[in-house]
Amino acid sequence: MTTAARNFEAGLQRPEDAQLFSRAELEKIRADFPILQQKVHGKPLVYFDNAATSQKPRAVIDAIVRYYETTNANIHRGVHFLSERATEQHDAARRTVQKFLNARSANEIIFVRGTTEAINLVAQSYGRANVGPGDEVLITGMEHHSDIVPWQLLCDDKGAKLCVGPIDDNGELLIGEFADLLSPRTKLVAVTHVSNALGTVNPVRKIIELAHERNVPVLVDGAQAAPHMKVDVQELDCDFYAFSGHKVYGPTGIGVLYGKAALLNAMPPYQGGGDMIASVTFQKSTYNKVPYKFEAGTPDIAGAIGLDAALRYVSDIGIDRIGAHEHDLLEYATTAISQIPSLQIVGSASEKAGVLSFVLENVHPHDIGTILDQEGVAIRTGHHCSQPVMRRFNIPATARASFAIYNTREEIDALARGIEKVREVFA
Numbered sequence: 571m572t573t574a575a576r577n578f579e580a581g582l583q584r585p586e587d588a589q590l591f592s593r594a595e596l597e598k599i600r601a602d603f604p605i606l607q608q609k610v611h612g613k614p615l616v617y618f619d620n621a622a623t624s625q626k627p628r629a630v631i632d633a634i635v636r637y638y639e640t641t642n643a644n645i646h647r648g649v650h651f652l653s654e655r656a657t658e659q660h661d662a663a664r665r666t667v668q669k670f671l672n673a674r675s676a677n678e679i680i681f682v683r684g685t686t687e688a689i690n691l692v693a694q695s696y697g698r699a700n701v702g703p704g705d706e707v708l709i710t711g712m713e714h715h716s717d718i719v720p721w722q723l724l725c726d727d728k729g730a731k732l733c734v735g736p737i738d739d740n741g742e743l744l745i746g747e748f749a750d751l752l753s754p755r756t757k758l759v760a761v762t763h764v765s766n767a768l769g770t771v772n773p774v775r776k777i778i779e780l781a782h783e784r785n786v787p788v789l790v791d792g793a794q795a796a797p798h799m800k801v802d803v804q805e806l807d808c809d810f811y812a813f814s815g816h817k818v819y820g821p822t823g824i825g826v827l828y829g830k831a832a833l834l835n836a837m838p839p840y841q842g843g844g845d846m847i848a849s850v851t852f853q854k855s856t857y858n859k860v861p862y863k864f865e866a867g868t869p870d871i872a873g874a875i876g877l878d879a880a881l882r883y884v885s886d887i888g889i890d891r892i893g894a895h896e897h898d899l900l901e902y903a904t905t906a907i908s909q910i911p912s913l914q915i916v917g918s919a920s921e922k923a924g925v926l927s928f929v930l931e932n933v934h935p936h937d938i939g940t941i942l943d944q945e946g947v948a949i950r951t952g953h954h955c956s957q958p959v960m961r962r963f964n965i966p967a968t969a970r971a972s973f974a975i976y977n978t979r980e981e982i983d984a985l986a987r988g989i990e991k992v993r994e995v996f997a
């Protein structure tokens with residue numbers, strides 16, 4: 571199978587033909603991010619912790635400031651000018667997300683705090699209504715804790731079982747074994763689109779197809795996918811898709827749960843409070859329609875407006891071009907650092923997004939991170955909230971560099987030089 575065909579299978583139309591950024595374009599993009607213009611410990615900042623959270627372009631910062639300076643008011647509640655304007659902008663943000671994911675309707679877009687809350691919402695609402703004693707929820711061995719613990723809470727509560735599809739030494743899902751775990755007891759599949767610890771791109775289209783053959787709905791954790799590749803929820807045919815605004819150049823505190831309308835309509839509310847009701851008496855409450863049924867309380871209005879600006883920023887540049895740029899960086903970095911003696915890359919799936927995890931013999935990843943920080947290079951070290959992945963590879967932690975739109979090959983050279991410094995210190 572060709573790479574392009576495999577990408578298509580994975581739900582990732584990697585733009586092999588997408589044009590890489592010219593030097594001038596990349597400089598222009600970098601100038602959009604004020605935070606990058608500073609030095610850290612006297613060295614130019616090299617920000618490679620994008621999988622944890624990405625930096626924010628001026629367009630996002632300005633949209634949030636503008637909102638507070640000109641529009642701030644509560645939504646859906648006031649008849650006054652500012653409230654109506656805030657409501658319009660919040661509604662517009664929902665439509666931007668709809669377009670970004672190619673959802674059928676804006677009502678299928680629920681604003682939440684982030685991927686974690688989106689998954690908890692599905693576990694506590696869909697899960698509690700549909701999973702019972704003896705039932706099973708199927709995940710993979712490369713999930714983030716946010717796509718493990720909510721299912722454990724549900725399964726513990728309901729007397730159900732959490733089943734885990736194993737991964738191989740490259741960090742790829744063993745799809746045959748995963749398929750074998752789908753049983754008449756399986757009530758839901760939850761799978762990450764891209765692993766935050768390994769960079770693996772999962773074959774989510776195939777997984778969804780397998781699950782749907784058995785009428786099992788699928789939730790896709792898109793936290794590490796949405797910033798890097800085109801996500802088309804209709805084409806994927808996923809039942810739920812979750813992502814966080816702050817990883818896609820938007821603010822923290824805002825994220826998205828996409829759900830198919832029929833499922834959302836049938837699901838009970840997740841939290842109770844203002845805005846999610848149709849009527850309330852002390853005897854009984856009735857609920858608002860979706861998406862409001864799942865958005866109790868005053869939402870993060872400024873966050874939604876910031877996310878709107880972020881998704882427009884990404885779309886204007888082109889997610890395909892962003893993905894192609896990051897893939898180029900991944901290949902350049904993989905070649906550069908795999909030549910370093912005693913360094914081992916963790917995660918070598920044939921399809922990877924811009925995440926590079928590695929270990930150095932006899933050096934704790936935290937020491938790598940601390941020495942690199944002195945060189946101005948920000949990476950993440952630890953278990954990346956994926957302890958089962960670390961256990962699978964028999965390591966306590968990794969050092970992880972993750973790439974974004976504004977990173978350059980020169981920055982990867984700085985990373986490689988920094989790792990050589992680490993080796994000198996520990997020689």
Ligand code: C6P
Pocket residue numbers: 621622623683684685686687714716717762764765766767791793794814950954955
């Ligand atoms: N991973 C990382 O450094 P929240 O925190 O809700 O925005 O996203 C949670 C989450 C869920 N799934 C995946 C695959 C993720 O990578 C994350 C967040 C960050 O890898 C912080 S631990």
